[in-house]
Amino acid sequence: MARGRSPGYDDQREMILRHAAELFARSGYPATSMNEVAEACGLSKPTLYHYFRDKYNLLVHIADGHVSRLQALVEEVEARGLAPEPRLRELIHRFVEEYAEAQHAHRVLTEDVRFLKEEDRDRILGKERAVVSAFASAxxxxxxxxxxxxxxxxxxxxxxxxxxxxxxWLKPDGELNYETMAPIVADLFFGGVPAVSMPALDSLRSRRA
Structure with a gap:
């Protein structure tokens, strides 16, 4: 009979991923060892390997988990059936707030994705492209x-x-926080978008030819 997972198994995994993401973001994936991850988590190496088989497995879970959460945010906003501008504003607000808690994971996604195997990289970047597409569509x-x-x-x-x-540049203990900055980012973007002049289509076509 297979032994079931302990009640705190998922919480322990999330704790490990948070610490690993911070180490990868600070020192880079190649320069971070499993010994350092175990020490940061207050765990022995055998215990760490009980949750993740190797450092690469940690990288995949950090990058995939982060972009999957972003995808889920997009789906939640899309399900509300908002008009284009309110939808884009809501997406901006939700993403800014998400990044407040996922700074390290996001740095790993942007800087360490090159260390992923092709199959994993293609899957994760496919999710990332879907997220960008949702913003562009709105x-x-x-x-x-x-x-x-x-x-x-x-x-x-x-x-x-x-x-x-x-x-x-935004410091967690500074006067500004992500909750304050989210509407400012939206206002800055929407205030500027109407002022954007579209290039002449003939000019664009000639450059694409």
């Missing part, structure tokens, strides 16, 4: 000429530039 519905000019994804990536790297 933007294109709000302002269709961005799609016609081939700019909806580019503008979306500029938006992610604001969201993704906020953790490099």
């Amino acid at each position: 933007l294109a519905q709000m302002r269709p000429d961005t799609e016609a000019a081939g700019l909806s994804k580019a503008l979306t990536m500029l938006l992610f530039g604001m969201i993704n790297w906020m953790f490099t």
